[in-house]
Amino acid sequence: MAGNETWRLIYNPDGDTADIVSYGASIAEGRIAGKYQLSTTLVPDTLVIQKSRELGIVAGADVVVEKELAASQKIAVARLPRQGRNGARPVGTVQLAELTSKASSKFKAAEVDPDEPAVLIYTSGTTGNPKGAMVTHRNLNFQCTTIVKSLIDFSPDDRVIGVLPLYHIYGLANALIVSLHYGACLVLMPQYSPQSLLETIEKHQATMMPAIPSMYQLLLGLSRIKSRQTKIPKSLKHCISGGAPLPLAVLKDFAEAFSTTIMEGYGLTESTSSVCANGVGGRFKDGSIGRPAEGVEMKVVGEDGAELPDGQEGEIAIRSTTIFRGYWNNPAATAQVLDADGWFHSGDLGYRDADGYYFITDRKKDIIISHGYNISPREVEEVLAEHPKVSEAAVVNLVSPKGEETVTAFVVPKFSGPDNTPAAGEEPPSHRELQEYCELHLAPYKRPRSYVVLSALPKSATGKVLRKELRGDAEDKRLIDRSAR
Amino acid sequence: MMFGKSKAAEPLPLGLGATLEAIAERHRKREAIRFENRIYTYQELDEEASRVAGGLASIGVKKGDRVAIMLPNIPEFVFSLYGVQKLGAVAVPFNTMYKGREISFILRDSGAKAIVCLSNFAPLIQEIQSECPALERVVVTGQRSFVFVDPAGTVNAQMVFERSRFPDPSAAFHAIGGALVETFKALGVDDAWYSHIGAVRASGKKLATIILSEIENLYVANVVTWLSPMDTAPLFKVMYVPPEIKERALEPMTSVKQESGKDVGLREFKDALVAQLSATLQVRFEPGKLTRDELIAYEKNRALAGRI
Numbered sequence: 001m002a003g004n005e006t007w008r009l010i011y012n013p014d015g016d017t018a019d020i021v022s023y024g025a026s027i028a029e030g031r032i033a034g035k036y037q038l039s040t041t042l043v044p045d046t047l048v049i050q051k052s053r054e055l056g057i058v059a060g061a062d063v064v065v066e067k068e069l070a071a072s073q074k075i076a077v078a079r080l081p082r083q084g085r086n087g088a089r090p091v092g093t094v095q096l097a098e099l100t101s102k103a104s105s106k107f108k109a110a111e112v113d114p115d116e117p118a119v120l121i122y123t124s125g126t127t128g129n130p131k132g133a134m135v136t137h138r139n140l141n142f143q144c145t146t147i148v149k150s151l152i153d154f155s156p157d158d159r160v161i162g163v164l165p166l167y168h169i170y171g172l173a174n175a176l177i178v179s180l181h182y183g184a185c186l187v188l189m190p191q192y193s194p195q196s197l198l199e200t201i202e203k204h205q206a207t208m209m210p211a212i213p214s215m216y217q218l219l220l221g222l223s224r225i226k227s228r229q230t231k232i233p234k235s236l237k238h239c240i241s242g243g244a245p246l247p248l249a250v251l252k253d254f255a256e257a258f259s260t261t262i263m264e265g266y267g268l269t270e271s272t273s274s275v276c277a278n279g280v281g282g283r284f285k286d287g288s289i290g291r292p293a294e295g296v297e298m299k300v301v302g303e304d305g306a307e308l309p310d311g312q313e314g315e316i317a318i319r320s321t322t323i324f325r326g327y328w329n330n331p332a333a334t335a336q337v338l339d340a341d342g343w344f345h346s347g348d349l350g351y352r353d354a355d356g357y358y359f360i361t362d363r364k365k366d367i368i369i370s371h372g373y374n375i376s377p378r379e380v381e382e383v384l385a386e387h388p389k390v391s392e393a394a395v396v397n398l399v400s401p402k403g404e405e406t407v408t409a410f411v412v413p414k415f416s417g418p419d420n421t422p423a424a425g426e427e428p429p430s431h432r433e434l435q436e437y438c439e440l441h442l443a444p445y446k447r448p449r450s451y452v453v454l455s456a457l458p459k460s461a462t463g464k465v466l467r468k469e470l471r472g473d474a475e476d477k478r479l480i481d482r483s484a485r
Numbered sequence: 486m487m488f489g490k491s492k493a494a495e496p497l498p499l500g501l502g503a504t505l506e507a508i509a510e511r512h513r514k515r516e517a518i519r520f521e522n523r524i525y526t527y528q529e530l531d532e533e534a535s536r537v538a539g540g541l542a543s544i545g546v547k548k549g550d551r552v553a554i555m556l557p558n559i560p561e562f563v564f565s566l567y568g569v570q571k572l573g574a575v576a577v578p579f580n581t582m583y584k585g586r587e588i589s590f591i592l593r594d595s596g597a598k599a600i601v602c603l604s605n606f607a608p609l610i611q612e613i614q615s616e617c618p619a620l621e622r623v624v625v626t627g628q629r630s631f632v633f634v635d636p637a638g639t640v641n642a643q644m645v646f647e648r649s650r651f652p653d654p655s656a657a658f659h660a661i662g663g664a665l666v667e668t669f670k671a672l673g674v675d676d677a678w679y680s681h682i683g684a685v686r687a688s689g690k691k692l693a694t695i696i697l698s699e700i701e702n703l704y705v706a707n708v709v710t711w712l713s714p715m716d717t718a719p720l721f722k723v724m725y726v727p728p729e730i731k732e733r734a735l736e737p738m739t740s741v742k743q744e745s746g747k748d749v750g751l752r753e754f755k756d757a758l759v760a761q762l763s764a765t766l767q768v769r770f771e772p773g774k775l776t777r778d779e780l781i782a783y784e785k786n787r788a789l790a791g792r793i
Binding site for chain 2: 004005006007008009010011013017018019020021022023024025026027028029030031032043044045046047048049050051052053054055056057058059060061062063064065066069070073075076078079080081082083087088089090091092093094095096097099100101102103104105106107108109110111112114116117118119120121122129130132137138140141145156159162163165166167168171172176177180181183185186187188189190191192204328329383436437439440441442443444445
């Protein structure tokens, strides 16, 4: 590179929002041969440095900005040009629209082995890393043709609310795939608020809604605010709740307020979502996950794998065509949950009553389930342990007597003094530092809501962290102090 | 067998891709998807899925390959999922809120050959792409990028230069990122740091972003940095973006003032950046203005930017 080469510097210290969009694009356009040939001299490479005199948003074509509101708040808006085939595009990427514009609208589906995975859904287990559950074509087909069919009457006239995230097995199987299977219409919602959900149900006269308990609770709450102008939609025929237990009172009140029927489903990623439902035909048992759907066998087994009689607590095992094929590239983890006879060992502890209704009592393994998402304490602990001021951490879900859950991290600081003692001026990590670190590395649902600094974690003789003690300790601070010394 | 039994009673095929085709055959004109004020019929959905299948095939995705999907509930999620199914490939949809290390693990473990994501996430994926050797293509969709402009704190720097100046995009990223790091250090941000592609960070937080685009023979680099902290809350109140994008935009940010404790003005920043770029690129900078050609383009682009 020649040291005497000259670049042009354009300095625009008092620009506006539209300038931010326009300068770079204009220089690029001016440089591209054959556009406007008024100048004959070659324009040099250019650096533009600008600052705006107004508050503003430079927005891509699909960003929705409320024009009047922005104007009233004195916020300027400048649109980026729609990226197409001819515009500038980020290096190393290809636009989906560019790929599809060149492709045929008739692509005959390839022949597939129905027992090959259609999707891999990553789910957290007891180990630090998530595992890719292989959900096959046959699993998804069976979920639609047999399981859902035995619970709900789907027809092409249905309009289904697509508010659950489609990357999660519940939304994928019980909103998207089932809706398409029956030729129904799926109303996609990329963002959730109780108000927008209420409005979407009403606007589209939705007839089906798979959702999670908090959504039902909040919708019910909204419907009770009499002063609100919003109409309570009466179009819903069937609702399904899943992901966490829904209090029976909420369930009944919701069904009444919205003139609908509601069922509680139970399922896991490994069972391609639903295998069991409470409320089929209006028959509920409080606190139960219900009875197995058609095409599903369930039993409760003891430590030795033998089936237990009704009323005894053990692990819930499930056998069905809807049970997944195994974990991707992980035969060891697969062997731990799928036995030779095809039973899937769910890791959920519970019992069956004399009427054949199942009840969940606890988790066998150290998995935290929060709002339908599995959280691996190990994964969160490994992230925390990478913080420069953390020596080790243990993460547990603290449940208050009222049932409120708080994922809590117990953190042992790392100090530079001998025997991990603080050197002069050395402080343990602050709540805020830990929080920001988790924000950088973990999805929001995995982040602890509370942090407790300890000088040591309670451990067994073999060095295993005693999570139970940490859980119990939440109410009894003296125990923390004792284990810390 | 009942006489005259309708076609609709025939069992559907087991494969997801073939299922969509069979359903689309039965319900051509019926609504499949509603999104905002748009309706897609089953025929349109099948055609869109076909185009995704063909498009992915054109970049080398084959039956059995894994294709990651990192999209919110938008029609492109459905098109991509079923396009992948038509190809006989395996879809790997995952949580759009995931961060770099979470995404990196899933891409490595699944061996995904391509990912379909929002254009906003391209820099995030590219930051980890070197850890994911199987990942060949980053397919972006949606035009949901945005940049906030704050008179108090944000500075925008744009560079337009010949692609031939650098052997490849990563060399260009490296040069610009390196010059920015030195600029920040000269301004008192001692631990400014840049790995490759994406953001310049200080104390783990985002201090500047670099987006490198290409058009014909040119690279266009867009740099945004913050001299002082900005309050994004009022801006989010007037716009609608899906939560995962907001989350990404709100990733912990910092500013020159927060990191160095100093009030650095625009002129001081400009002088520091020009000095570092001069050294890195071995060029001189001369103040200039837009040419006549560029002014025509500038007026047109301003007009286009003004439509909402």
